[in-house]
Amino acid sequence: MPAAVRAAKVYKVFGKRAERAVKDLEAGATREEVRAYGATAAVIDVSFDVEPGEIFVVMGLSGSGKSTLIRMLNGLLVPTSGTVEVDGTDITRLKPAQLRQMRSQKVSMVFQHFALFPHRNVLENTAYGLEVRGVPVDERQHRAAQALELVGLKGWERNLPEQLSGGMRQRVGLARALAADTPIVLMDEAFSALDPLIRRDMQTQLLELQSELGKTIVFITHDLNEAMRLGDRVGVLRDGRAVQIGTAEEILNDPANDYVAQFVEDVDRTRVLTASSVMAAPIPVVGAEAGPRAALRTLRENQTSVAFVLRRDRRLVGVVHEKTIGPAVRTGQKSLDGLVDTDVQRVSPDTSVADLFAPAAESSVPLAVVDDAGRLRGVIPRVTLLAALAGNGNGNGAETADAGHDAAAAEPADTSRTEPDTAEPADTAEPAEDADASDRPAAGADPAETPAEDPADPPPDTGPAPPDAAGEERHGGQGAAR
Amino acid sequence: MNAFTAIGDWFANALAWVLGRSETPPRIPIGTWFEQGIDALRERGGAFFDLVGGFIAWVVDLLAALFHQPPATALAVGGAAVIAAAMLRTRRRAALITAAAVVALFVLEALTGVLNTLISTGGIPSFFFLWAMALFQVDFVFPPLIIALLALAAFAVLAALPGGGRRPRVVAACAVAAVLLAYGLVWLVGVPVPLLVTALFAVLAWRVAGWRLALFTVLGFLLIIAMNMWAGAMDSLALVLVASTIAVVIAVPIGIAAAYNDGVSRVVRPVLDLMQTMPAFVYLIPAVSFFSIGAVPGVIATIIFAMPPGVRLTELGIRQVDPELVEAGEAFGAPPGQILARIQFPLALSTVMAGVNQVIMLSLSMVVIAGMVGAGGLGSDVYEGVTRLQLPQGFEGGVAVVILAIFLDRLTAAVSRRSATTAARQGAEA
Missing domain, CATH: 3.40.50.300 (P-loop containing nucleotide triphosphate hydrolases)
Known part of the structure; x- marks a missing residue:
């Protein structure tokens, strides 16, 4: 069967001396060289069936x-x-x-x-x-x-x-x-x-x-x-x-x-995806003003050995480990001073996934995704990172997003569980307020949005993600069409 | 040899003037050359100009008579034409055949007078006419009227036949009723024709532009009647309509050619500038030398003066059409003529109509100047008023011109607002 459309060595040159331009281009001249004498080469030596x-x-x-x-x-x-x-x-x-x-x-x-x-x-x-x-x-x-x-x-x-x-x-x-x-x-x-x-x-x-x-x-x-x-x-x-x-x-x-x-x-997935598109909600979280006892309870309830410590405006202080909290509770220490490990790997939400591997390898705790103002937006456990890397299908992005959703729903309960210990009834409302005041000029994101919601709700900083999702859909779509 | 010495003399004179030896500058008599050119043209193409002039004069007279004192024949022909136009969509062939037959009858009658002899020798039984002659109190039967009435009847029957659609039938009924009503009112009741024509214009205004213009039309034209300017106004209207029609017929193709071809555009533009800025009196003179005194030189001068906006706006309208639409036409394999007729021109129509509006307005503004060469109409009234220092007559003529101008302007402006797209929009709503 003949080709439906066949183009063979097609040239299109606009402007003066088009014929001469074609000859020169055939002989290896560049587009700029023929432009010098007023010929605009639009299509040069294109062939396809x-x-x-x-x-x-x-x-x-x-x-x-x-x-x-x-x-x-x-x-x-x-x-x-x-x-x-x-x-x-x-x-x-x-x-x-x-x-x-x-x-x-x-x-x-x-x-x-x-x-x-x-x-x-x-x-x-x-x-x-x-x-x-x-x-x-x-x-x-x-x-x-x-x-x-x-x-x-x-x-x-x-x-x-x-x-x-x-x-x-x-x-x-x-x-x-x-x-x-x-x-x-x-x-x-x-x-x-x-x-x-x-x-x-x-x-x-x-x-x-x-x-x-x-x-x-x-x-x-x-x-x-x-x-x-x-x-x-x-x-x-x-x-x-x-x-x-x-x-x-x-x-x-x-x-x-x-x-x-x-x-x-x-x-390339790892270049398209950014930290904010794969991160998960940070659980558990402990208020910086909370005591070791409350922190320990949070850790136990979540059955983890590490928790992130935040100020009221959600700025990241560091992490607390179960192995340091335990002794502190026993000695009756009233605050977390000196117990917080501030040596946490921080990455910005815009960091591409490809650049997350090195920090993730160096860190024993999940990577902390913090924005310009130092507020914690989410965390990236190594498992998530590997899943994102392996994910060719729709799987990971969606899963992370889903996890984010769940976390978002769970989180308010989480804070209320931790914070009463600090004996500040207005506490649950206040962080939002603080953030509100400081956030507007600094970052565009709505502070009322918990960081956990970000992965589920990509807009600005996850720009490249949707096209990529489209790319994934392609495989599915094409499979169905053929 | 003679020409050589003349050129030599001219240069000698020029040199002398430059060097200060002579007081008179070297003369370039382009006015004389122009006159010589006109004379040469007049000698060579005299028959052609007589033909054109005769045709224009005939059309202007016909139209003026129609507005002024419409003959019964014209009314019947008009009615038949309206029905035929309505039938063009649904029964094109039947309508065209009938129209051809009617024209053939007219020609036959004009050449041989066959109908006349048939009637006078009793070839057609006389009871067909006697009652009508008695009713309208006329002494003889006018054969063209018979043909016109036959045509009207034929088209009405054709339209009424089943299968032709509802619209032609309604139009036919209205047209026949209107013709009969006009006959009755004019020849039986004796209503003055100007009133009838005013009513006709008012209906036209109402249909095209709404009731405001209809009201204005009634009041304005009644004022013209009351100023005793009716005859002049109708003469001028006929002159303007003929001149604008010819101007548009010439202007639109030129505009299209200019839109298609930059070279044509470059040549046409300065010519249009010349036509618009050259004082109108200047081309009245050769127009008179071609066509002598009367309505014709007035029409010619008006055409020249009024044509440029028609050309310019047609060019603009065509050029403004989105090139992608033209490309779409080409991509589907449409030939250039079809692209022009079905894509470019319909989309340029509202701009073209704005040009037509301008042509008509400029024509009207030439009416007074045309009056100077005996074109008749309001121009003559105003011109007389000016030359004899009769302010009332001049003023009344001027007011009549203004009324005509507003009527024509609003009417054509309303038409130009009805572009192809808005028409489609109305179609979509219906």
Whole structure:
């Protein structure tokens, strides 16, 4: 079977002296060298085959030439040199009318900003490809309605694009491409303008539709996670050149060069995950003002040998060990002075997991995650760290988060158990108040949120975590789709 | 040889002037050249200009007569046309065939007078006409009226046939009723035509722009009637409508070409500047030399003066259409003409209509100047008032111009607000 789309040594140079620029580039000139005489090389010597029924993702940052590349696949742009074959036909040699016919019958397109016609309702927009092809009104409306049903927009036929949300609009864009009933669909950053949650929905839907309809899809994106999730094969484009083409696994495991490696580095779990995304709630906790007796009781109740000691504003003082507390209780010492071991390994919530191993190895007690103000946010026992490292599945992140939730629920009880000993009735409320006053200017996090809640509730400092979760979902999703 | 010596003399003179030997600067007589060019054009293309002038004069007269004292035939034709337009969607072929048949009948009658002989020789039984002749107290049967009535009846029947949809049927019923009502009111009751035309304009204003403009239309046009300016106002209206229509018909394609091609745009822009800034009197003179005195040079001068915003706003409107939408059309394989007709132009329509509005307003502002070359209408009233120092007449003419201007402006502005998108919006709500 011939390739659905084949690009062979494709060059696209804008500006003056394009021909000469191609020759120079072939001879090994760089992009900057040809730019010196006014030629802008957008795509340089790109070759690839897209097999029928495959999702081929072209990934690159903005300015890497990917939009130019996709526009050469349906003849919107003509390559300066090289050939583009669609279904075995070299489209660079077609006359304009033949090219239009080829587009309407073989290749449809989905646009980044949807490109829906504002003066046509959803049904008319969807039927556009068939309208251009001259399909009679009744039939094209019927088929457009089917395509809309396929993308889950049944009942919206009579609405205008402006009445739809972004995700729905792009579904109309997708339906328009599907209704055109072409074997090949080009998608130019189709989901990039959507917010992340909608984007994931659309990706899932695309995978489902593709497994159902078997379209050949060329998908352009700048988002690595999207590329990894959707692509059967991925081509990485940099400065107009194809740096590597291969399956997602090949690119992840065997990056062709530093550029790809840098990209791929982003999906390395230990670099993506930060301390705050794997940490667990700090239990047990002892108030700094509490006596040894209370501390011992906390340790016993939690059946551990170590407890973290906090001030009322949750700033970390250190840890107490059962082996020092025991004798102190027996000698009748009234305070924890001198009993607290302040030599605790502290890490910031933003530390990447990769950088946690060294401190974890050196420390006998769990790592303490403290924020800039020195407040304890959570702890990382070595077990958690290893689990995070081993975790390729969904397992750990979620588990830690769950543990965090449980701890969060348990914690207030915990403090109330410890603190009454200090004979300060207002104590349970006060730490929050103190923190409130001091926290606002210092850190953005809400002090009312117990540190334990952080892992469950990632926002700011765990930024990279959700994309990674998306990456994990990819495996599941793809498995289901294939 | 002669030209060479002339050029030599000119340079000698220039040198002498530069060196201070001569008082007169070297003259470049572009005015004379322009006149020579006009004369050459007039000699070569005299027949063409006569044809164009004759056509324009005919249309202006027809339109003025329609507003002024509409003939029964015109009313029937108008009614038939309205029904035919409504049928274009559902029964395009039947409507087109009938229209072609009607036109053929008109032409046949005009060329051979076949209907006339049929009627006068008794080829058609006379009882078909006698009662009508008695009712309307006329002495003879006017064949075109018969054809027009036949056309009206044919279209009405076509629309009423089952399967054509509800809308054409309603339109047909309304049109026939309106034509009959007008016949009855004008020829049986004797209601003055201006009142009827005012009512018609008011209905138009109400449908297009709402009741406020309808109210204004009634009051304003009644004032025109009361100022005894009706005839002039209708002449001017006809002149403005003809001039603006021609201007738009020329301007829109030029605007589209300019939007598609930067080269065209660069050439067109200074020409438009010239047309707009050159005092209108200056091109009145050659217009008169081409078309002699009357409405035609007025129309021509008006077209030249009023066309530029039509071109500019069409270009702007087309260029403003989101390039991604055009690309979408291309990506689905639409040919350029289809992209223009179904994507670019509909989306540019509200801007184009703003241009049409400007064309009409500029046309109206030329009316007074056109009056100087005997174009008639309010311009003549105002011009007379000025030259004879008759303030009341000039003022009343001016007020009538203002009323017309407000009417046309609000009407076209309301149309331009109805862009393709808003129309779709209304469709979506319905």
